[in-house]
Amino acid sequence: MTDPTPAPTAADATVTLRVWRGDPAGGELVDYTLPAQDGEVVLDVVHRIQATLAPDLACRWNCKAGKCGSCSSEINGKPRLMCMTRVDELPEGPITVTPMRTFPILRDLVTDVSFNFEVAKRVPAFAPPPPPPDGYRMQQVDVQRGQEFRKCIECFLCQDVCHVIRDHEENKQHYAGPRFFIRYAELEMHPLDTNDRRELVRQRMGLGLCNITKCCTEVCPEHIKITDNAIIPMKERVVDASYDPVAWLGRKILRRRKRTPDEAAATAP
Amino acid sequence: MDVAQLVPLAGVAIQCPAVPGRACPAKEVVVTVDNATATPVVIGGTRGGPSAPTLRQDRWWLQPLVTVTILTAFIVYSTWAIFVNKDYYVGATLHRDLISPFYSPCIAASCVPGSVGTTVVASWWHITPALIVMGGPLGFRLTCYYYRRAYYRGFWQSPPNCAVADGHRRYTGESRFPLILQNIHRYFFLIGLIFNVILTIDAVMAFRMPGAGGIGFSVGTLVLCVNAVLLWLYSISCHACRHLCGGNVRSFSRHPLRHRVWKLLTPLNARHMQFAWASLVFVAFTDLYVRLVASGVITDPKIF
Numbered sequence A: 001m002t003d004p005t006p007a008p009t010a011a012d013a014t015v016t017l018r019v020w021r022g023d024p025a026g027g028e029l030v031d032y033t034l035p036a037q038d039g040e041v042v043l044d045v046v047h048r049i050q051a052t053l054a055p056d057l058a059c060r061w062n063c064k065a066g067k068c069g070s071c072s073s074e075i076n077g078k079p080r081l082m083c084m085t086r087v088d089e090l091p092e093g094p095i096t097v098t099p100m101r102t103f104p105i106l107r108d109l110v111t112d113v114s115f116n117f118e119v120a121k122r123v124p125a126f127a128p129p130p131p132p133p134d135g136y137r138m139q140q141v142d143v144q145r146g147q148e149f150r151k152c153i154e155c156f157l158c159q160d161v162c163h164v165i166r167d168h169e170e171n172k173q174h175y176a177g178p179r180f181f182i183r184y185a186e187l188e189m190h191p192l193d194t195n196d197r198r199e200l201v202r203q204r205m206g207l208g209l210c211n212i213t214k215c216c217t218e219v220c221p222e223h224i225k226i227t228d229n230a231i232i233p234m235k236e237r238v239v240d241a242s243y244d245p246v247a248w249l250g251r252k253i254l255r256r257r258k259r260t261p262d263e264a265a266a267t268a269p
Numbered sequence B: 001m002d003v004a005q006l007v008p009l010a011g012v013a014i015q016c017p018a019v020p021g022r023a024c025p026a027k028e029v030v031v032t033v034d035n036a037t038a039t040p041v042v043i044g045g046t047r048g049g050p051s052a053p054t055l056r057q058d059r060w061w062l063q064p065l066v067t068v069t070i071l072t073a074f075i076v077y078s079t080w081a082i083f084v085n086k087d088y089y090v091g092a093t094l095h096r097d098l099i100s101p102f103y104s105p106c107i108a109a110s111c112v113p114g115s116v117g118t119t120v121v122a123s124w125w126h127i128t129p130a131l132i133v134m135g136g137p138l139g140f141r142l143t144c145y146y147y148r149r150a151y152y153r154g155f156w157q158s159p160p161n162c163a164v165a166d167g168h169r170r171y172t173g174e175s176r177f178p179l180i181l182q183n184i185h186r187y188f189f190l191i192g193l194i195f196n197v198i199l200t201i202d203a204v205m206a207f208r209m210p211g212a213g214g215i216g217f218s219v220g221t222l223v224l225c226v227n228a229v230l231l232w233l234y235s236i237s238c239h240a241c242r243h244l245c246g247g248n249v250r251s252f253s254r255h256p257l258r259h260r261v262w263k264l265l266t267p268l269n270a271r272h273m274q275f276a277w278a279s280l281v282f283v284a285f286t287d288l289y290v291r292l293v294a295s296g297v298i299t300d301p302k303i304f
Helices: A042-051 A114-121 A140-151 A157-161 A169-174 A178-188 A198-203 A215-219 A226-243 A245-254 A261-265 B062-084 B135-142 B145-154 B179-205 B219-236 B239-247 B256-270 B272-294
Strands: A014-023 A026-035 A072-075 A078-081 A095-098 A105-107 B003-006 B039-042 B106-108 B116-121
Touching: A014 A042, A026 A042, A042 A095, A072 A157, A078 A157, A078 A215, A114 A178, A140 A178, A140 A226, A157 A178, A157 A215, A178 A198, A178 A226, A198 A226, A198 A261, A215 A226, A226 A245, A226 B179, A226 B239, B062 B145, B062 B272, B135 B179, B135 B272, B145 B272, B179 B219, B179 B239, B219 B256, B219 B272, B239 B256, B256 B272
Parallel strands: A014 A095, B106 B116
Antiparallel strands: A014 A026, A014 A105, A072 A078, A072 A095, B003 B039
């Protein structure tokens, strides 16, 4: 039987975490130094700090397997999951662990991510047509297309890194963010969906604010190609709906119309 | 400030002050299933972490620096190459049919003999003929989704790199004039295809050699062919192309042909960045090669 407790690497090897401690009133970076252990991730060290040096250190976590999206934070300035960041892969020296910058702080490493839940409420629901007598049928190719977007674990790292709201708080009023652009893309690419959300995305959800610098794709722990497979296809669909004169002429000749933002948003909860 | 109502998790001890602006109770309240009430959730509010532009310790500045360096070098070189207005065609001197991509198609009456295909602009055009045709490829690259990422990061510093503070106080993205014009990318893509056809014809013409049969293969031919192939790869890997060829359908199963094209383009699209850089550098190299041959600095060696 193997020993469940990991062995220390060397008697004198240590690991230092520089953790931001504070609340809305203010805070500071505090150094915690512990004996180093083999194979640890940053979340393990945070837990050891909680167990030994600072029992009141606040940190949100759940699965420790990169699937729940709870332990999002910024490690050495980069938005990452604490449970998926190995200590031995980080450069030598103190490891800076700070809360997600884009969202209001609650305490220490815990932020109030309710901005995202508010945006989620504004996404119009999936709107299938009345079911045919033998029920809905979907082909595998159509299922596969949206499957990539369903890998999202809602860690909100993409929302955190997106400079549109990270550096410009005022844009939160009219910007859905990368996590929800993949939701809109998934719905728009669904063969059974009957809603047309293109004008909604353009006018109210701020798709035009995105300048495709691809940071959302870089930080996604599920490796979803957010920019290439969701945001840019959505931008192209918005071009179809609003900016392409040939598409406009086609709609006039074929007497097709697009939905207004209000019509599209009617099914939002 | 937008305030929403959310019910907190039962059994969670709320530390005071949990939410800015809330009054602190006399002692810590433990929320249970029985006493849970709606909690106002503030959107906006104080942010955590140090107020530094970035806490990144890696060389995050390297990527924008490389981008700016290469793009600036290309802009400087191509501007010089366009305005120098000579040595862009190898014809009479070496019996080769090599033309610089910056000057193709040469449609002004002032083009050097042999380089002109069809004269569209008459003799009143005195400055460089490259200016007449540069708008197409330039517009295609300027509005390209990859180059947008590159120059927004490199030149505009918006943001310089991920999790590094934006260099500007206000930000409206591509939602207003002039950047809203980026949405015409698909038309520049179509114009770019016309240029690709012309540059492919140039590459085919580069097989013409003097002597028996009149066909041969020189280093110049190879350079023009590689240039044409890279430009095609850059064009067909374009995001607008992927959308127009199949990405715009809701149901792949109802459009099997478009789905096949889309599947073909998707792996190319994933390498759009590599094709963008390779074709950019090679266009400049092709011009340089033709220029060196045309000015007599080197001779174009014949391979067979």
